[in-house]
C-alpha cells in the first residue's frame with residue numbers, strides 16, 4: 001500500500017510507540033552508532049523514495065534503526081559537551097509547542113510564556129530587574145544578537161545608524177583569550193571581522209586580566225577604531241573560569257564601552273551560594289547571555305540574550321515593515337489571538353519564524369523550581385570538586401586547574417611517561433571507545449588535560465568517581481604496555 005497523504009493526527013497511538021523506543025534508548029544499553037554503521041545506513045538511506053511507507057512504518061523504522069543509533073551525549077557518564085541530554089519536561093513542552101503553537105507570535109498562552117520565562121530566568125540568575133530578553137537558537141546567535149546591540153549603540157553615539165548604513169569605521173571587541181570562538185564569528189557576521197576581536201591576556205587561572213584590558217584600551221584610545229564591546233565570561237568553556245566582573249565592568253564604564261557578559265554555560269552557577277560572590281559586578285552588564293540548553297537541560301536550540309533596553313535590539317535588528325505581516329493585524333479592539341503578534345520578538349533578533357522556546361524554559365522551571373536548579377548546580381559543582389579531591393590524593397593524577405564551576409581539568413602523570421600529552425590523549429581515546437565515561441580534553445598552558453564538565457541531569461556523584469577510577473586504570477595499563 002502506498003501512503004501519499006501525510007498522517008495529521010493519531011498522536012496518542014504513535015507517541016505510545018515512540019515513547020517506548022525513546023525510553024529504551026534512555027537505558028543506554030545499546031552499542032555505539034558506529035558499531036553497526038552499515039546496517040542503519042542501508043535501512044535509513046538509499047534512493048529517493050518514490051512512494052511513501054506511511055507513518056506507522058516510519059515510526060517502526062525510527063524505533064529500530066534511528067533512535068538506537070543516536071548520540072552518546074545524553075548518557076549520564078558523558079561529560080564532554082556542555083549541551084546535554086534534555087530532561088522530559090523540556091522534550092514534552094517542545095513537542096506541545098510543535099503541535100499547538102508552531103510560532104512564538106500571536107496572543108497565545110505559548111507567546112505569554114516567552115516573557116514569563118525570560119523574567120523568571122532573569123530573576124533566578126540575579127540580572128538587573130529592568131533587563132529584557134529574547135530567545136534564539138543558542139549561545140552562538142545569543143552572542144551575535146548581544147554584539148549587534150553593542151555595535152548599534154557604539155555607532156549611534158557617532159551619529160551613525162549602523163543597521164541602516166553599515167559599518168563605517170573599523171571596530172574593536174575586547175575579550176579574553178579564553179572567550180568562546182562564537183564571539184569571533186559574531187564579529188565576522190556583523191561585518192566587523194574576526195580580527196576586530198582583540199584578545200586580552202588571562203591570569204594563571206584563566207581569568208581576564210583587568211590590568212591588561214586597561215592598558216590595551218589606553219593604547220587604543222586615540223586610534224581610529226570604534227570600541228564596540230568589552231566581553232567577559234562567567235564560566236569559560238575550557239575551564240569554567242569566571243572573569244572579575246566588577247573590575248572589568250568598571251573599566252568598560254570608564255571608557256564608555258558596552259559591557260557584554262557571556263554566561264552561556266556558567267550564569268546559572270550564581271545559584272551556588274559558595275561561589276555567588278564571583279558574580280559580583282553582574283549588574284554592570286549591558287548585555288548578558290545564557291543557554292537554557294546547557295545547565296538547565298533544555299532540548300538543544302535555546303539560548304537567551306538580555307539587554308537593558310530592548311529598543312536597541314529593535315533598532316539593530318528590525319526586519320522592516322512587510323505588508324503580508326503588519327497588514328494582517330490590528331491595534332484596536334483586539335479580540336482574537338490572531339489580531340496581534342504580541343511582543344515583537346522577531347524584531348529583536350535574526351529570526352522571524354521561531355518556535356515558542358519560552359514554553360520549554362517555563363516547563364523546566366515550573367517542574368523543579370529555583371530550588372531544584374540550585375540543588376542540581378551545587379551537585380554538579382560538588383562533582384568537579386570531588387574529582388579534584390580524588391586527583392589531589394592520588395599520586396598518578398594532577399589537578400591542572402582547580403574547579404570554579406562544574407569543570408575539573410586534570411591529567412594522569414607518571415615519571416615513566418615520555419610525553420604526558422600523548423599519554424593523556426591516549427587515555428582519553430580509550431575512554432571514548434569504552435563509552436562509559438566520556439569527558440573531553442583541552443589544553444591548559446601547554447598541558448593536555450582530561451576535562452569533564454558535569455551538567456547532565458542524569459549524572460551522579462558515582463559517575464564522577466568512576467571517571468577518576470577509569471582514568472587511573474587506563475593510564476596504568478597504557479604504561480604497562482609501553
Ligand SMILES: *Cc1c(COP(=O)(O)O)cnc(C)c1O
Nearest residue numbers: 138139140180237262264265291
Ligand atoms: C556553549 C557556549 C557558547 C556557544 O553556544 P551554543 O549554544 O553552542 O551556540 C558560547 N559561549 C560559551 C561560554 C559557551 O560555553
